[in-house]
Amino acid sequence: MPNPRHLGTESLIGEWLDDPAGRTVLIDLLARRSPDARALYAIRKLPLSSLMSLSHGAVTPEYLDLMVHAANRLRDEPAVPPATSHLFPSAAPQAPNDWEEPIIEGRFDGKTVVVTGASSGIGRATALRVAREGGHVLAIDLSTLRMEALLEENPELGITGIVADISSQSDVNKIAVQARGRVDCLAVVAGIADNMVALHEVEDELWESVFRINVDGPFRLSRAIIPLMLSRGAGSIVNVSSQAGLRGSIAGAAYTASKHAVIGMTRSAAFIYSPRGIRVNAVIPRPTKTALESNYGSLGGAGPLPTASLTSPEVEAAQIASPMTYLLSDDAANVTGAILPADEGWGVA
Structure with a gap:
């Protein structure tokens, strides 16, 4: 019994x-x-x-x-127990949804910050955090409906919405014109997944679409924005990569290769532009409820996934926006070339 x-x-x-x-x-x-x-x-x-x-x-x-x-x-x-055990009590950790976003008033005062993928998930959380901390946000997204919702729900914040495709050079030119000669920070969040497709199953259309959004877009937008930063001798760029940019067991071939490319682009730019006042870093989030959609439809590409988090989607996205905005801000004045995991330790397993 x-x-x-x-x-x-x-x-x-x-x-x-x-x-x-x-x-x-x-x-x-x-x-x-x-x-x-x-x-x-x-x-x-x-x-x-x-x-x-x-x-x-x-x-x-x-x-x-x-x-x-x-x-x-x-x-x-x-x-x-050891004699000193009473000095180190075991306390219950904070429940994930009890986390509160620590707004730092005035951190982005006077700064113009471009955020892509800004109407949902991590991009939205980053745009809102920057705007609440005093920045003027140029919010970039492909979805007109989501962009309208972002602006309508936050009329008191300094957010200018631009519906654009950063993989299109003409749209990138439109963003650069809207910046009116000044961009202090750039957060490149937008991206798409690849349904866990293995290399031998990848069709040209999938490969090209994933690279167009995940690599060509950040390349074209950064290429347009960096001269504006060079003209002032200052700037900060934060790219969003993935655990798929560090190892091969997270996603399909196209997405994995694209996120490795983002890390390579980040490190190269950090090395080249550091002496000229521009910092370039990348954040590695864990998969979140608001992250890229993927049906993991290929058995050949199936890989390990983290267990489902019970944290709310809004808190999850805001927790990734926190290190994003740190790296964008002057608080990270001596940080460049960092590939910063924001994944609750998932990547060290």
């Missing part, structure tokens, strides 16, 4: 988190499979067994049994 004091698979996640041994097992063991352990605090009222469905099978019944055995063994046979 099971000990009523023991934790089990039907014990609430809150019970596990409130128990020192249970919390140790959840945070230390579960985090080895996903860095989303903090998200557990958002589902305290669900049983531990719910992790099987929430993780889409990444957490198996066998793994749950292992966790139960480990937690109850810790409870029944506690190790003798």
